[in-house]
Amino acid sequence: MASPLLCVLLYLIRHLAACHAATARDTITPGSPLAANETLVSGGEGNFALGFFTPPGANSTYLGVWYNKVSLRTVVWVANREAPIAGAVGDNQGATLSVSAGGTLAIAAGNKTVVWSVQPASRLASPTAQILDNGNLVLADGVGGAVAWEGFDYPMDTMLPEMKVGIDYVKRKNRTLTSWKSPSDPSPGPVAMVMDTNDDPQVFIWNGGEKVWRSGPWDGVQFTGVPDTATYSGFTFSFINNAQEVTYSFQLQRSTWVEAARAWNLYWYAPKDQCDAVSPCGPNGVCDTNNMPVCSCLHGFTPKTPAAWALRDGRDWCVRSTPLDCRNGTDGFITVRHAKVPDTERSAVDGCLTLEQCRQACLRNCSCTA
Numbered sequence: 001m002a003s004p005l006l007c008v009l010l011y012l013i014r015h016l017a018a019c020h021a022a023t024a025r026d027t028i029t030p031g032s033p034l035a036a037n038e039t040l041v042s043g044g045e046g047n048f049a050l051g052f053f054t055p056p057g058a059n060s061t062y063l064g065v066w067y068n069k070v071s072l073r074t075v076v077w078v079a080n081r082e083a084p085i086a087g088a089v090g091d092n093q094g095a096t097l098s099v100s101a102g103g104t105l106a107i108a109a110g111n112k113t114v115v116w117s118v119q120p121a122s123r124l125a126s127p128t129a130q131i132l133d134n135g136n137l138v139l140a141d142g143v144g145g146a147v148a149w150e151g152f153d154y155p156m157d158t159m160l161p162e163m164k165v166g167i168d169y170v171k172r173k174n175r176t177l178t179s180w181k182s183p184s185d186p187s188p189g190p191v192a193m194v195m196d197t198n199d200d201p202q203v204f205i206w207n208g209g210e211k212v213w214r215s216g217p218w219d220g221v222q223f224t225g226v227p228d229t230a231t232y233s234g235f236t237f238s239f240i241n242n243a244q245e246v247t248y249s250f251q252l253q254r255s256t257w258v259e260a261a262r263a264w265n266l267y268w269y270a271p272k273d274q275c276d277a278v279s280p281c282g283p284n285g286v287c288d289t290n291n292m293p294v295c296s297c298l299h300g301f302t303p304k305t306p307a308a309w310a311l312r313d314g315r316d317w318c319v320r321s322t323p324l325d326c327r328n329g330t331d332g333f334i335t336v337r338h339a340k341v342p343d344t345e346r347s348a349v350d351g352c353l354t355l356e357q358c359r360q361a362c363l364r365n366c367s368c369t370a
Contacts, residue, residue, distance in 0.1 A: 027130040027143060033098035036061070036089060036110075041068055044133035048076075052089050052097075057184035060084035061092045063107050063116075064186075065135050065151070070257050074264070076135055076158040077151055080116035081186040085109045103127035103148060105139050120148035135160045156186065159249075164238075165203065166195035166247030175247070197246045200344035204278075205270065211278045213271040216340040217347075218248075225276075225340040228268065279343070282317030286339065299334050326366035333359060 024041040028034050039051035049068040052061055053075065062084055065077040085092050085107075094110025103124030106117040118139060120127075126142040137151035152163045157179050159165065167174050179189035190208045195201060203215035203223065216225030218239050223229070229237065238249040255264040274280055274294060275287035281295035288294055295309070297318035303309040305316040325331055353361065362368035 026132075027128050028097060028099055029128050030099055030101045033096040036093050036095040040131045042131045042133040042135075047133050048131055048135040050097075050131040050137060052092065052095055054088040054090075055184045055186065059088055060086060061089045061095060062186060063097055065131065065137060067257070071259065072262055074257075075186070076160060077137070077156050078186045079137070079151070080107050081156065081188070083107075083115040085115055097129070099127050099129045099139070101127070103139065103141075105129050105149070118149050122148075124148060134162045136162070156180075157189075162249070164245075164247040164249055165193060166201075166240075166245060167197055168245045168247065170244050195246060195248065196345060198345045199347040200349050201241060201246050202344055203248065213276055214278055214340075214343065217344045219341075223248075226268075226270070227338070284318035284320075286336070298336070324366065326363070329363070332363070 024046070026040050026043045028040070034040060034051070036052045039049045042048045042050075046068050048065055050063070050065050053064050053066070053073070054061055055075075062081065063079040064075045066073050066075045079097075085095055086109075089095075092110055096108050097106070098108065099105050103120040104117055106114050108114050120139060124139075124141045126145070127139065127148075128141075128143050128145075129137065129139050130143060131137050138147050139149040140147045152160075153168075153171065153173050153175060155163055155165065155175050155177050157177055159177060163175075165175050165177060174195075176195075177193040179191040180186045181189040190206075192206045194204050194206060196204050200217040202217050202225075204211050205213040214225060215223035217223070218241070221229075222237070238247075240247050255266050257263075258265050271277055273289050275289050279285075281287045284298050284301045286296050286298055288296070293309075297303060300321055301318035302321050303316070304319045308316045350358070350361075
């Protein structure tokens with residue numbers, strides 16, 4: 001049985017810990033900056049923390065957001081990814097995140113040199129910077145007031161719930177995901193996920209100047225190239241295509257943290273296989289990993305260069321087996337099931353047509369390749 005003194009000490013320790021948790025702040029104001037040895041913890045469920053950190057193997061200091069309840073620090077957003085403070089965080093105890101009386105949000109090194117800042121469009125009467133429970137860092141006029149700037153408008157390599165990828169025409173923002181250059185360097189790497197709004201919108205993954213994956217267009221329920229979306233539970237998807245924005249709440253990798261294993265459980269990733277690449281079999285070709293070779297031609301088409309196809313190089317595409325006979329009405333459509341819709345970058349979009357009306361419109365146009 002514990003002694004009365006030990007019980008009192010345990011009570012005090014628990015009480016102090018509870019008080020510390022209760023007083024953990026999520027906001028900075030003028031005159032109350034965030035120091036290098038401090039963190040902000042989001043209110044509500046305390047899902048996210050914001051503070052200074054040094055990536056493994058690096059000798060630079062950054063301000064970032066990470067999961068507060070995940071034992072393995074997983075950084076999801078970095079403010080000064082292109083403007084680090086020299087030296088590890090332990091050598092930068094004078095670094096601060098502050099907000100001025102007018103509303104300028106700034107990161108400064110220990111020598112007071114500003115390495116990163118955000119200037120609101122107009123002066124804020126009561127500026128605050130707050131980390132929200134969805135991981136969004138916001139600069140606002142008072143707690144819960146009008147947001148003048150938000151980190152979600154500048155995604156890094158991670159998509160969080162309520163964050164969007166795509167174009168906001170009102171804010172004039174093109175929100176894209178961009179990889180870290182390396183695990184020790186969060187500056188932008190060569191891989192990016194971008195919403196392409198040419199004609200029928202779709203998402204592309206670029207590696208430098210090369211397109212390596214596309215989602216296919218949205219079919220009203222999901223992107224045609226991500227059919228397994230319908231099997232996910234616990235995720236909320238939103239696709240908006242109007243005059244104000246073309247955006248999708250979409251994650252490049254969908255993962256859940258398993259504390260017992262201290263690892264992320266990967267739900268989904270892209271590209272998955274050689275058929276997930278952009279046009280691996282060329283125009284009028286069909287890629288199917290269940291077949292060997294994986295490339296074949298659509299019904300009514302043959303390889304343009306049979307010798308290349310014999311070497312299992314399907315990039316030289318397929319051509320019609322017989323000439324087009326559109327004017328006599330002998331051509332038509334066949335169903336190709338479980339296929340990603342072809343690239344829609346140069347498509348014509350008419351949201352008012354039914355499938356039958358679309359079919360008839362295409363058959364009347366001998367240039368149509370639907």
